[in-house]
Amino acid sequence: MVPSRPHRGATNDHVAADGCYHFRSSSALRNPSPVDTQSLQALPVVLALEPVSGQVLPHLSLSRDEAAALAQHVARDLQTLIPQVLDSRLAVVGAWFDTVELLRPGFPVWATLDELAQRVPRGRTDHVVAFGSHQGQMPAPALQPASEFADGPMRLLPLSLLAPAALAAELSEQLELQLVGRGEAGALTADWLMRTLGIRLEHVRYLSRNDLLALTCVQYEHVNLAALWSLLETALLTPHREESVISAHGLALHYAQGTVRAQSPAQWLEAQQALSTTDDDGERRHAFAGLVFELRQYASLLDAHQLPWQLLAAPGHAVEVGPGYRVEALAAAVPEAGPPSLFAHEAPGLGIVTVTVAQHGTGGRAHVLAHGYPLQANALPGLLDWLAEHYGTSAELRTLGRVVLNARGRLGVPALTLH
Numbered sequence: 001m002v003p004s005r006p007h008r009g010a011t012n013d014h015v016a017a018d019g020c021y022h023f024r025s026s027s028a029l030r031n032p033s034p035v036d037t038q039s040l041q042a043l044p045v046v047l048a049l050e051p052v053s054g055q056v057l058p059h060l061s062l063s064r065d066e067a068a069a070l071a072q073h074v075a076r077d078l079q080t081l082i083p084q085v086l087d088s089r090l091a092v093v094g095a096w097f098d099t100v101e102l103l104r105p106g107f108p109v110w111a112t113l114d115e116l117a118q119r120v121p122r123g124r125t126d127h128v129v130a131f132g133s134h135q136g137q138m139p140a141p142a143l144q145p146a147s148e149f150a151d152g153p154m155r156l157l158p159l160s161l162l163a164p165a166a167l168a169a170e171l172s173e174q175l176e177l178q179l180v181g182r183g184e185a186g187a188l189t190a191d192w193l194m195r196t197l198g199i200r201l202e203h204v205r206y207l208s209r210n211d212l213l214a215l216t217c218v219q220y221e222h223v224n225l226a227a228l229w230s231l232l233e234t235a236l237l238t239p240h241r242e243e244s245v246i247s248a249h250g251l252a253l254h255y256a257q258g259t260v261r262a263q264s265p266a267q268w269l270e271a272q273q274a275l276s277t278t279d280d281d282g283e284r285r286h287a288f289a290g291l292v293f294e295l296r297q298y299a300s301l302l303d304a305h306q307l308p309w310q311l312l313a314a315p316g317h318a319v320e321v322g323p324g325y326r327v328e329a330l331a332a333a334v335p336e337a338g339p340p341s342l343f344a345h346e347a348p349g350l351g352i353v354t355v356t357v358a359q360h361g362t363g364g365r366a367h368v369l370a371h372g373y374p375l376q377a378n379a380l381p382g383l384l385d386w387l388a389e390h391y392g393t394s395a396e397l398r399t400l401g402r403v404v405l406n407a408r409g410r411l412g413v414p415a416l417t418l419h
Helices: 064-081 083-087 108-117 165-182 187-197 209-222 226-237 265-275 281-304 380-391
Strands: 011-015 021-024 040-051 089-093 128-131 155-164 201-208 243-246 252-256 259-263 309-312 319-322 325-329 341-347 351-360 366-374 397-399
Touching: 040 108, 040 165, 040 209, 064 083, 064 089, 064 128, 064 155, 064 165, 064 187, 064 201, 083 155, 083 165, 089 108, 108 128, 108 155, 155 165, 165 201, 165 209, 187 201, 201 209, 209 226, 226 243, 226 252, 226 281, 259 265, 259 281, 265 281, 265 366, 281 309, 281 341, 281 351, 309 319, 319 380, 325 380, 341 380, 351 380, 351 397, 366 380
Parallel strands: 089 128, 259 309, 341 397
Antiparallel strands: 011 021, 021 128, 040 155, 040 201, 089 155, 243 252, 252 259, 319 325, 325 366, 341 351, 351 366
């Protein structure tokens, strides 16, 4: 673990036995009460930054000295808002995260922060601990932000208030009451951040984790992903429960035992055919393309939140998992038929939505072996290579120009194409 250095101006500096620097600033927290590390409860908080449009943070993390300096500003802000903070310990991660990195099952960033902070000695200890980076690396992998999420409009610095059990309930209630209405960071804190980061900030405010959950819920509902939020909320807050939802496009999803299981697009299409009161293939093709686009959104966000998910095929059918794609196997190849070919179902604005593997069957009809779903922008080449190797055929792709349905309303390929 890389030690976090105390701010040079702090008083009562001390190095813990495990090599973790912690400090108490007499100007930030005056006359704190003793804290027994064995009975502390963690109350999660974030410091949220919204840079002016077009500006991005220059680094994903603060140095150890910078983290220690910021922690003193944070301590003063929170003490001003909630005097009971004096009787707790403040733990600060000197790194900036996206919402998807913080809202993951088990809340690993906060869990790691709390574990490191509780390693300080027992009894009367210093009341602020800050963890910064050394040569760009944070002291634990869970505290290292990912560069792929660095361009988000809001950056979040995680904090924890570690409070004695007798104080925790009252302090938690005060956090929920005070931060939502009065949570703007102090002027000195905002000024320090802008000078240190070299950017202008629209807003700097404190949020409880519950505030962050509520904000994310509203954001997902705004983009028609309320069903996704229901799954994620269950996984975060009540992971022992099960949750079933229907997406905006009618895709069935189920959460149980830490995993989301999603109905396959082909199975959804088959169910739609059974329920349909119209013979309009154009409408079904359009709906299918929209469903695959929605599945791409769900897959991307579930992966970002590190909530495992699976594609469910019909009983007896297998699903293969590859980087950015899924393959739904439907049937074995017919030995007497020719080699399989790969066919691309396309939709305006989406490009290739599904790749179907099919052989030339009796009478020119297609014998469909599998459907492959590219769910990420760069997944198609890997999907084609896997299909070609697995089915013993060329990776050459025959484009269909649209989503093709057979006479039973299922994904298929035109018989003429196979001649």
